[in-house]
Amino acid sequence: SDEESMSEGEMEALKEEVEEKKKLIATLRTKPWRMKRRLVHLKEAQEFVERFEGALGKGKGRKWYAYKVMMTKKLIKFKRDFENFKTACIPWERKIKEVESHFGSSVASYFIFLRWMYGLNLVLFGFMFGLVMLPEILMGLPYGSIARKTVPRAEQDTAMDFSVLFDFNGYCKYSFIFYGYYNNDRMVGVLKFRLPLSYLLVGVGIFGYSLMVVVRTMARNSNEGGEGAEEGEFTFSWKMFTSWDYLIGNPETADNKYASITTSFKESIVDEQENQKDENIHLRRFLRVLANFMILCSLGGSGFLIYYVVKRSQDFAEMDNKELSWLEKNEVEFVMSLLGLVCPPLFETIAELEDYHPRIALKWQLGRIFALFLGNLYTFLFALFDEVNAKLEKEKVIKNETIWALNEYYANYSSFHNTTDIPPPNVHPADVVRGPCWETGVGIEFVKLIVSDMQVTYLTILIGDFARAVIVRFLNYCWCWDLEAGFPSYGEFDISGNVLGLVFNQGMIWMGAFYAPGLVGLNVLRLLTSMYYQCWAVMSCNVPHERVFKASRSNNFYMGLLLLVLFLSLLPVVYTIMTLPPSFDCGPFSGQEKMYDVVMETIENDLPAFIGNIFTYATNPGLIMPAVLLMILALYYLNTTSKGYQQANLDLKRKMQMARDEEKNRRNNKDSTNQVMKDLEALLPDRSLAPPPEEEEEPPPEVVVEKVAKSPKTKKKKGEKGEVDLQKEVSLAAENPKGPVTRAPGSRGAPAGNAKGTQPGKERSRGGASK
Amino acid sequence: MGNKQTTFTDEQLEAFQDCTFFTRKEILRLHGRYRELAPHLVPLDYTNGPDIRVPLALIVTMPELKENPFRDRIVETFSEDGEGNQSFNDFVDMFSVLCEASPRELKTIYAFKIYDYNRDNFICKEDLHQTLVKLTKGELSAEEVSLVCDKVIEEADLDGDAKLSFSDFENMISKAPDFLSNFHIRI
Numbered sequence: 001s002d003e004e005s006m007s008e009g010e011m012e013a014l015k016e017e018v019e020e021k022k023k024l025i026a027t028l029r030t031k032p033w034r035m036k037r038r039l040v041h042l043k044e045a046q047e048f049v050e051r052f053e054g055a056l057g058k059g060k061g062r063k064w065y066a067y068k069v070m071m072t073k074k075l076i077k078f079k080r081d082f083e084n085f086k087t088a089c090i091p092w093e094r095k096i097k098e099v100e101s102h103f104g105s106s107v108a109s110y111f112i113f114l115r116w117m118y119g120l121n122l123v124l125f126g127f128m129f130g131l132v133m134l135p136e137i138l139m140g141l142p143y144g145s146i147a148r149k150t151v152p153r154a155e156q157d158t159a160m161d162f163s164v165l166f167d168f169n170g171y172c173k174y175s176f177i178f179y180g181y182y183n184n185d186r187m188v189g190v191l192k193f194r195l196p197l198s199y200l201l202v203g204v205g206i207f208g209y210s211l212m213v214v215v216r217t218m219a220r221n222s223n224e225g226g227e228g229a230e231e232g233e234f235t236f237s238w239k240m241f242t243s244w245d246y247l248i249g250n251p252e253t254a255d256n257k258y259a260s261i262t263t264s265f266k267e268s269i270v271d272e273q274e275n276q277k278d279e280n281i282h283l284r285r286f287l288r289v290l291a292n293f294m295i296l297c298s299l300g301g302s303g304f305l306i307y308y309v310v311k312r313s314q315d316f317a318e319m320d321n322k323e324l325s326w327l328e329k330n331e332v333e334f335v336m337s338l339l340g341l342v343c344p345p346l347f348e349t350i351a352e353l354e355d356y357h358p359r360i361a362l363k364w365q366l367g368r369i370f371a372l373f374l375g376n377l378y379t380f381l382f383a384l385f386d387e388v389n390a391k392l393e394k395e396k397v398i399k400n401e402t403i404w405a406l407n408e409y410y411a412n413y414s415s416f417h418n419t420t421d422i423p424p425p426n427v428h429p430a431d432v433v434r435g436p437c438w439e440t441g442v443g444i445e446f447v448k449l450i451v452s453d454m455q456v457t458y459l460t461i462l463i464g465d466f467a468r469a470v471i472v473r474f475l476n477y478c479w480c481w482d483l484e485a486g487f488p489s490y491g492e493f494d495i496s497g498n499v500l501g502l503v504f505n506q507g508m509i510w511m512g513a514f515y516a517p518g519l520v521g522l523n524v525l526r527l528l529t530s531m532y533y534q535c536w537a538v539m540s541c542n543v544p545h546e547r548v549f550k551a552s553r554s555n556n557f558y559m560g561l562l563l564l565v566l567f568l569s570l571l572p573v574v575y576t577i578m579t580l581p582p583s584f585d586c587g588p589f590s591g592q593e594k595m596y597d598v599v600m601e602t603i604e605n606d607l608p609a610f611i612g613n614i615f616t617y618a619t620n621p622g623l624i625m626p627a628v629l630l631m632i633l634a635l636y637y638l639n640t641t642s643k644g645y646q647q648a649n650l651d652l653k654r655k656m657q658m659a660r661d662e663e664k665n666r667r668n669n670k671d672s673t674n675q676v677m678k679d680l681e682a683l684l685p686d687r688s689l690a691p692p693p694e695e696e697e698e699p700p701p702e703v704v705v706e707k708v709a710k711s712p713k714t715k716k717k718k719g720e721k722g723e724v725d726l727q728k729e730v731s732l733a734a735e736n737p738k739g740p741v742t743r744a745p746g747s748r749g750a751p752a753g754n755a756k757g758t759q760p761g762k763e764r765s766r767g768g769a770s771k
Numbered sequence: 772m773g774n775k776q777t778t779f780t781d782e783q784l785e786a787f788q789d790c791t792f793f794t795r796k797e798i799l800r801l802h803g804r805y806r807e808l809a810p811h812l813v814p815l816d817y818t819n820g821p822d823i824r825v826p827l828a829l830i831v832t833m834p835e836l837k838e839n840p841f842r843d844r845i846v847e848t849f850s851e852d853g854e855g856n857q858s859f860n861d862f863v864d865m866f867s868v869l870c871e872a873s874p875r876e877l878k879t880i881y882a883f884k885i886y887d888y889n890r891d892n893f894i895c896k897e898d899l900h901q902t903l904v905k906l907t908k909g910e911l912s913a914e915e916v917s918l919v920c921d922k923v924i925e926e927a928d929l930d931g932d933a934k935l936s937f938s939d940f941e942n943m944i945s946k947a948p949d950f951l952s953n954f955h956i957r958i
Contacts, residue, residue: 028790029867032880034851035860038790084794097957101834105952236922237943240902241886242950246839246869247957254838262907269915272922664931 018052021045091115095535101249103544104257107493108247111535113558117502118527120213124206124513125520131202132195132517133176139189140182147432148180148586156430167329168444177447177518180440180586186601194606196588196598200577203514207570210510214566218559235268253544260547284355291353295368298346302339302372303379309335310383314390332445333452336376341456344369344497358547366496370561373504374568381511381572384445388580391438398435399584405433437586439515446512447519453505454526461537465491469541490543498534503562510569514576778802780818791867798863801958805862808833817859825862827855835956840905841885845869848884869956875945878954883940894935896920 025045028038053069092115100108144150151159151174159170168177175181188195243261248254313332316324327334347368351361469490472483483489505523512519577596582589589595603612617623776799779787787798806813808829814821827846836842846855849865857865867873868881888898899920903911911919927935927943935943944950 025789029792030874030877032877035790035864036851039786039860042786042789080788084796087794088796093957100957105955109952234926234943234946236919237927238947238949240899240906240919240923241882241944242947242953244840244906245953246955247953248838249834251838258840258906258908258910262910265903265907265911265919266915269918272918660929664929667931 014052018049021048025049092531092535095531099535099538100247102253102539103493103542104245104253105247106495106545107538110493110495110498111531113499114502114527114531114534116217117506118524118531120210121506121509121520121524121527123209123213125524127202127206127209128513128517128520131198132182135188135193135195135198136182137176139191139193140185140195143174144429146183147429147434148183148437148590149174150429152432152434153428153430163326168447173440173444175518177516178440178443179515179517179588180437180443180583182588184588184590184592194602197602199588200595200598203573203577206513206520207510207566207573210566211563214559214563218556218563221556221559236265239264239268256544256546264547287353287355291350294350295347298343299368299372299375302343303375305339306332306336306376306379307383310380310387314387330448330452332380333449336380336449337452337456339376340373340453340501341460343372347372362496366500369497369500373500377504377507377568380449384442388438388442391436391441392581395435395438395583398433402433402585435583435585437583439583439587443512443516443519446508447516447522450505450508450512450519450522450526453508454530457501457530458533461534465537465541491541492545493538493542499558500561503558503565506562507565507569510566511572514573778815778817783818783820787863791863792870792872793863793867797958801863801866802859804833804958805859813859822858824850824852824856824858827857830855830857830862835958840908841902844885844888848881853890866956866958869954871955871957875951878951879941879944880937882944882950882954883937892937893932894940896924896934899923 022045025042028042031038033041092111096108096111096115099111141149151171155170158164161170164170165172172178173180182195182199184196186194186196239261243264245257248257309332316328316331344365347365351365354361354364356364468488472488472490476483505526509519509523578594580595582592582595584590589598592598603615778799779802784795784798787793788795791798793801802817805825806815809825812825813823827843827850830846831837831842836845839845843855845865846857847853849861849868850857851861868877883894886898886902887894888901889895900916903916903919924933924935927939929939929942930936
């Protein structure tokens with residue numbers, strides 16, 4: 001009540017208390033209290049804060065304080081409403097819950113990953129659509145107004161055919177889906193929107209945003225812990241306490257789980273009791289080398305096949321479109337998808353030779369599928385680059401031709417009409433001679449790849465899962481053996497295969513988005529349909545796994561793969577932006593030497609002069625080299641510190657473990673198992689080798705009294721025991737005597753030869769005696 | 772925001788949001804689930820905080836709990852009287868602790884309580900015995916059960932008292948990779 005007369009110190013103390021109460025409110029939900037207690041504490045804390053925040057507001061600066069308090073409250077309320085909104089927006093909660101209750105958390109984790117991807121692609125689509133596609137559609141020139149936006153005269157009569165559209169030619173090719181449609185005007189529309197700059201920045205920004213999101217998710221996942229235990233340290237404990245999946249809500253799945261847990265326990269018990277079987281190591285090694293060799297061969301074969309097919313497609317492109325069958329036109333995509341379909345089961349079959357533990361076998365399988373996809377993708381890219389270079393050559397020729405034709409026109413015109421003011425040639429956009437526009441070509445290839453990949457995946461599910469389930473179910477009535485229990489039975493959901501497929505699909509999107517802005521939108525649709533289709537398929541055609549093995553301890557394994565694929569997809573795009581010249585007559589960068597020239601242009605023309613100077617200085621090699629060197633040094637330093645921390649961590653762990661073992665052994669009265677302690681004990685003098693002690697002059701009485709006083713304490717415990725209880729002795733730095741001391745400590749090092757620890761006095765007397 | 776509901780006052784909803792990991796909508800949905808367990812017992816209007824408890828036998832019929840071998844222990848742990856009769860507060864508390872956003876430390880504490888059958892703050896061999904029998908539905912032989920329990924104590928017991936204290940349990944669970952993903956109920 002006398003708040004005005006509060007001293008500074010009291011104010012501070014009060015402020016601290018208020019802060020503490022606020023922190024309590026924020027962490028209330030993480031406290032292991034009963035709800036009633038939480039509610040009571042909440043009310044108390046809120047009342048306290050209300051009352052004293054008002055009090056603190058008095059005195060100097062109260063208006064500012066009151067304002068701050070109000071803003072904080074509003075911010076908290078806003079954050080809470082936003083969280084509520086975000087949670088309400090999360091789609092497919094019911095579906096995922098159903099899958100979880102039927103199949104457990106591991107299968108559901110694929111669908112959670114799919115949902116996360118969908119969110120990511122939605123944001124990317126938002127960027128692409130809002131900043132690139134929409135401005136061009138709304139503020140750019142309409143279809144048919146300029147050459148690049150019009151279907152050429154030669155193709156016009158087939159432009160609407162379904163087969164042509166399905167190949168993404170015809171009207172599709174000359175639409176906003178692909179790179180070639182975009183005009184290179186520096187500014188469009190009333191808002192003076194800089195489209196080419198926006199195109200470049202969005203193209204690169206897509207990678208930046210994806211990187212940020214992936215790293216943030218990895219950081220969040222890494223907090224889940226689960227590290228630090230050695231292999232087999234807690235096998236039984238973990239099986240007992242963490243094997244039951246609380247998400248299961250379906251009786252059949254529960255029965256399955258009981259059975260698998262029982263089997264798992266039985267296996268572990270057997271492993272405990274049995275020694276390792278004697279295996280033939282040499283045969284095993286030979287089989288493993290053979291298996292790896294065969295797999296390398298198939299990887300090489302698939303790479304070669306793709307290269308060959310792409311080369312063939314280049315030849316096909318020369319021929320007339322109508323003479324080609326559908327298979328020949330789509331050969332590349334078809335072959336790639338087929339390889340992605342056939343090779344993984346092939347690898348699995350070959351891997352039977354290797355006879356690994358299922359978890360290790362899964363890791364190998366994942367590694368091989370990764371190598372397969374990667375190899376296929378990069379072979380495809382290299383073949384595509386060959387095509388691009390060929391197109392660039394052709395373009396040069398056409399460009400020269402066009403320039404020559406234009407000059408001819410001007411020459412003719414001026415010679416005819418004798419003026420210098422020559423209007424531009426009046427040619428219909430459809431009749432203009434076009435360059436090959438390699439970017440659109442690349443975009444079309446990627447789109448076709450994604451589409452065929454989608455088709456193959458859906459067909460596989462339809463045939464491999466659905467048809468199989470139907471056959472097993474209905475043919476079982478009239479078949480000789482039990483189809484459901486034996487071959488082929490119902491399929492299990494292949495988690496790792498599907499996740500890898502998703503990761504690589506995203507990689508292709510990242511690569512192709514720069515050349516085909518519509519690709520991201522296509523992917524959003526694809527993920528949407530995938531979600532519903534695969535949910536339906538898994539619920540109706542699959543059975544829960546018998547044994548579940550995770551590929552790795554942490555959830556970051558697949559995120560790490562995604563990160564790797566992100567970097568690998570970044571490389572080709574950056575390479576093309578930096579080195580290849582853009583087409584001269586299509587796309588937002590036409591007319592520039594290199595694509596990134598738009599940035600230079602913008603810096604020169606739109607930004608104030610000093611920023612241009614800054615950039616010129618920043619791109620000076622004399623500045624970049626030291627910067628790179630500095631970064632390398634920083635990396636090295638961070639690496640060393642991190643290693644140091646790891647070492648300190650290990651040391652601490654070891655110390656804790658040692659302390660615990662000592663405790664345990666002390667309790668059980670066992671000898672120390674610590675090797676260091678054992679070594680120390682072995683170093684102590686062996687009393688049995690020492691001659692019996694002789695009577696010598698007595699050392700000063702105080703020492704005697706002290707020693708006698710000390711000894712009963714230690715001696716009482718040991719009684720007649722002649723041995724040293726090492727832990728106690730060494731840790732207390734006790735005296736050496738090993739037997740009960742009933743007389744004053746005798747001579748140390750009594751024999752003449754044994755000169756250990758003799759006192760000068762004794763020496764003198766002994767010297768006298770021995771002489 | 773759809774403020775037409777009359778089940779809770781706004782302060783009550785805000786208080787629940789502060790004390791659990793749930794949003795407003797989820798709390799209302801939870802109340803709906805709680806009510807459908809015993810519609811004649813649980814009133815629609817909770818504004819004056821009625822003291823109603825739903826018995827254990829009804830709560831374990833929920834589809835999320837029905838197949839769980841530890842359902843009885845879970846409900847008992849989260850009930851104030853220890854018999855499994857849960858008020859709405861207990862009900863919400865249970866699902867909040869078991870939800871995805873709940874931190875590892877909190878889940879560890881409650882997991883320890885759930886597996887401690889005799890409630891002596893230690894997981895002794897008897898507790899392990901009962902857990903294992905529930906988990907394998909009695910399929911393991913008596914000596915196998917005994918062996919496994921001994922192995923668990925050997926692995927996890929650090930202070931050598933032949934039973935697991937909370938710190939032993941916590942040390943073992945914190946390194947388990949599957950704990951968080953498996954000890955999770957989605958409501």
